[in-house]
Amino acid sequence: MKDIARQKMSISVETMDLLNQQITLEAHASASYLAMASWCDQNAFTNSASFFYKQSEEEREHMMKIFQFINDCGGNAISPSVSNINHEFSSLEDIFESALDQEIMVTKSIHNIVKECKNNNDYNGENFLQWFVVEQLEEEKTLRDILDLFELMGRDGIALKLIDERIKTE
């Protein structure tokens, strides 16, 4: 019997399912960052707004990386539907804390897929996800550094404006 299936597809269906879930997670993260950017824009935190617009684009790029990988492997990438985006935040610090929580959730999910790839001897999937492991470390560090600014500079009045000015937009 010919191995037609293996000729057509080079990852396991379990890895494909997990990567499709990750696509949804990245799409949700992208949409959440857009909501955060909107809040910052409305509240005159212009650098923070630019930061979140950029983050939103990055999350979409991550999503597309996974999307293309699934299809390149002969799998079936599913276009995600996104709902339940929070648009209400109590403060600038609340936004950055929510962003960090979101990144931690994405990191955990990536680590879980890497673990599954290892268990299933899926070397293609494991190798592909290494880039995401490194990227998530960077993402978490950036947000932790910003949250440290609140500890250093305070949480009201001019301190918030000074923090916003220190947010890197490039």
Place this chain on the structure above:
Amino acid sequence: MVLLSKSKYYSLYQSDQEKCYFIDFGNKTVKASFCQLLALRQKVNAINITNHFYSSENKHGIEILTLCNKEHLFVLNTSETLDLQALIKDSFISLGLSTASKKTVPL
């Protein structure tokens, strides 16, 4: 043709010559490419079977399934849906693309 998997109601065959699959639904046999088989798996796995039992959303327990880019349409009851899910799961194990170790017990 080689039999890949068989459940209570359905069977899946592979044709090396045509490089495709045949799903025997009992009253109808459907020819499917690998991509179409993968799409069927996605659809079958997306079915929320608990809605058949605990929800008013699907109180009649009926699933309408389109196959091969809407070339075929099937109406399945709860038992048939569960059977098709089992067939698909076992088929991908037979194809060597699933690492799920346990074979599903046919209904």
